[in-house]
Amino acid sequence: PASLLHRRAIKRWFSGRGGDSLVVMETRHLETGDPEPPELPRGSEVLTLYSMLYCPYAQRTRLVLQHKQLPHRVINVNLVRKPDWFLARAPLPSAKVPIIELPGDEKLRLADSLITCEFLEEAFAGATSNGTDGDLMPSMGTPGAPRLRAAQRQTISRNDAMISAFYRWALKKDEPAEERELLWDRLLWQLRNLQADLRDGGFFGGARAQLADFMVWPWIERLPPLMQHYCLPPRLPDSLGHLSAWSEAMSETEPVRATRLPDWAHLAFVESHWRREPRYDFLENRED
Amino acid sequence: PASLLHRRAIKRWFSGRGGDSLVVMETRHLETGDPEPPELPRGSEVLTLYSMLYCPYAQRTRLVLQHKQLPHRVINVNLVRKPDWFLARAPLPSAKVPIIELPGDEKLRLADSLITCEFLEEAFAGATSNGTDGDLMPSMGTPGAPRLRAAQRQTISRNDAMISAFYRWALKKDEPAEERELLWDRLLWQLRNLQADLRDGGFFGGARAQLADFMVWPWIERLPPLMQHYCLPPRLPDSLGHLSAWSEAMSETEPVRATRLPDWAHLAFVESHWRREPRYDFLENRED
Known part of the structure; x- marks a missing residue:
C-alpha cells in the first residue's frame, strides 16, 4: 500500500x-x-x-x-x-x-x-553490475590474503573499542564538564589507536576503501554533529591528521555519498532520541 | 629457561x-x-x-x-x-x-x-598433517557456501547472547535464591534458543563438528561444574535434549579430548577467582 x-x-x-x-x-x-x-x-x-x-x-x-x-x-x-x-x-x-x-x-x-x-x-564476489571491483576483502587464494583479511578484522575489532568510548562520551550529556572532558580524552585516545591501523596510501583496507573502512565510517560521520552539539571546535586535533585525511577520502566514495545524512539531520534525530521521543520520519516532511 | x-x-x-x-x-x-x-x-x-x-x-x-x-x-x-x-x-x-x-x-x-x-x-585450509579434512567452514566457491558460512556465524552470534546470560547467572553468586532462579531460567532460555540452530545430524555446522561447534563448546564444558556448585541437578532439562546429545558427541571429538579440563579443576579455578586470588598453576602441583 x-x-x-x-x-x-x-x-x-x-x-x-x-x-x-x-x-x-x-x-x-x-x-x-x-x-x-x-x-x-x-x-x-x-x-x-x-x-x-x-x-x-x-x-x-x-x-x-x-x-x-x-x-x-x-x-x-x-x-x-x-x-x-x-x-x-x-x-x-x-x-x-x-x-x-x-x-x-x-x-x-x-x-x-x-x-x-x-x-x-x-x-556477491567479483565485479559489480557496473564493472568495478566489488570485492571488499582480498580473495582467498591470493598471496597474503589470510594476513590482509585478518588485519581488516583486527581494525574492526579496534573500532568496537572506539564505538564504546564514542557512546560513553556522546550519551553522557548530563555529566559535569570535567567528566565530559575525561570521556572526550578517552575517545580521542581510541581514535588515535584506531588511526594506527591506517595503511600507507590512506585506507584501512589498503589503497582503496574496503570492508574495514566501511565498517568504521558510520561513527566518523556522526562525530562532527556531536562535537558541534558539545560546542567543541569543528576539527579533530592535529594528532588525528591521518584519520581526518581518511575521512575526507571516504567522503568522496560512492557508497558514503549515497548513504550519508547531513549533520543537522543526525543532530535533530539524536536530540529527539535524548528526549525519549525519537523522530524517525521528520526528514520526509521537511520542505526546505 | x-x-x-x-x-x-x-x-x-x-x-x-x-x-x-x-x-x-x-x-x-x-x-x-x-x-x-x-x-x-x-x-x-x-x-x-x-x-x-x-x-x-x-x-x-x-x-x-x-x-x-x-x-x-x-x-x-x-x-x-x-x-x-x-x-x-x-x-x-x-x-x-x-x-x-x-x-x-x-x-x-x-x-x-x-x-x-x-x-x-x-x-591453514585443506587437509591436516594426518590427512583428515581440516576445514572448519565450507570453502568459498562450493555450492551454498555463503549461506552455510553465514549460518555458522549466526550461531556464534546467538552464542554471544548465551555467554552473557551464562556470566550473569554464574557470577552473581551472592544473589538471593529467587534472583538466581530467574537468571538460571534466562540462561536456559538462551540455551534453547541456541539449540534451535542444531542441524539434523547433530552439529551446528552440519554433519561434523565445524567452526560454530568449537566456538560454542568452551561454555558448555563449564556448565556442569557450575551447576554442581549451585546444587542443581547434574543433567540439563529434557527441553535441552538435543543440546545434551550434541555435548556428548562433542566430548568424543579429538580437539575437545585434547583441551578439556576436569570439572573439579574448573570449579577450583572459578572459586579461587571469586576469592580474587586466581590460582592459575595449581594443577601442575597436584599429586593425585
Whole structure:
C-alpha cells in the first residue's frame, strides 16, 4: 500500500550522488499496527534490508549494498514500537537492525551488521553490475590474503573499542564538564589507536576503501554533529591528521555519498532520541 | 629457561587423548617480573599462543589448533599481573588472551578469539598433517557456501547472547535464591534458543563438528561444574535434549579430548577467582 512508502523527500539529500537508483523502495518507519509490506514479486532478485535511517550499524550494510551495486528495498522499522511481523521475522531474539532477507521461497534472514556484510561479501564476489571491483576483502587464494583479511578484522575489532568510548562520551550529556572532558580524552585516545591501523596510501583496507573502512565510517560521520552539539571546535586535533585525511577520502566514495545524512539531520534525530521521543520520519516532511 | 616451563603434571589429564604432541611447550602462568620466553629458533614453523589455561576464549583457539593439527607453543599469562613484555606485544590495548603470533621475522600478532580462529581457518585450509579434512567452514566457491558460512556465524552470534546470560547467572553468586532462579531460567532460555540452530545430524555446522561447534563448546564444558556448585541437578532439562546429545558427541571429538579440563579443576579455578586470588598453576602441583 502506498501509505507504507517513505515519501522520499529525503531523496533530495542524495540526489545527484549516485547509488539512489539501487534503492527500489524505502518505507517510512513502520510500527506496531502497521501492515506487513507486500511480498516481492515471484522471481524478484531484490534483497530486503530491515533498517532504521539513523542507525550506524544498519548504515554498514547499506554501504556494502551500495559498494556492490545490489538493488534492494529498505523496510524501516520504528525501534521503540516494533511491528509484530518484524519481531516474528528477526533471526535473533534481540530483534535489532540491520537484518537482510534474501529473495526467493526460502527467505534466508541474517541479523548483525558484520554477519550481513560478510555474507554479502561472500555471496556477491567479483565485479559489480557496473564493472568495478566489488570485492571488499582480498580473495582467498591470493598471496597474503589470510594476513590482509585478518588485519581488516583486527581494525574492526579496534573500532568496537572506539564505538564504546564514542557512546560513553556522546550519551553522557548530563555529566559535569570535567567528566565530559575525561570521556572526550578517552575517545580521542581510541581514535588515535584506531588511526594506527591506517595503511600507507590512506585506507584501512589498503589503497582503496574496503570492508574495514566501511565498517568504521558510520561513527566518523556522526562525530562532527556531536562535537558541534558539545560546542567543541569543528576539527579533530592535529594528532588525528591521518584519520581526518581518511575521512575526507571516504567522503568522496560512492557508497558514503549515497548513504550519508547531513549533520543537522543526525543532530535533530539524536536530540529527539535524548528526549525519549525519537523522530524517525521528520526528514520526509521537511520542505526546505 | 627451565623455570618458565609448566611442569606439565597437567599433561596426565590429557594423556592418551591424542593432540598433546602438538603442544611443543607450555609455560606456567608468567607474571610481572618474569623474563620473556626465549625466541623460537630461526626457521621454526611453530605458532605461539598466548593463553590462560582456564579461559574459554583461549580454548576456542586451542580447539582450532588441535583440529588443524598445528604444532604450537603455549605461553600462559597471569591476567591479574600481566608481564610488561606481554602488554607490549598485545595487538589491542585491552591485552586480553588469546593472542596468536606467527613464526618468522614479521611476527604477525592477532588478538580476539574469533579473529584468531578465522585466520587459522583461512591460513591453514585443506587437509591436516594426518590427512583428515581440516576445514572448519565450507570453502568459498562450493555450492551454498555463503549461506552455510553465514549460518555458522549466526550461531556464534546467538552464542554471544548465551555467554552473557551464562556470566550473569554464574557470577552473581551472592544473589538471593529467587534472583538466581530467574537468571538460571534466562540462561536456559538462551540455551534453547541456541539449540534451535542444531542441524539434523547433530552439529551446528552440519554433519561434523565445524567452526560454530568449537566456538560454542568452551561454555558448555563449564556448565556442569557450575551447576554442581549451585546444587542443581547434574543433567540439563529434557527441553535441552538435543543440546545434551550434541555435548556428548562433542566430548568424543579429538580437539575437545585434547583441551578439556576436569570439572573439579574448573570449579577450583572459578572459586579461587571469586576469592580474587586466581590460582592459575595449581594443577601442575597436584599429586593425585
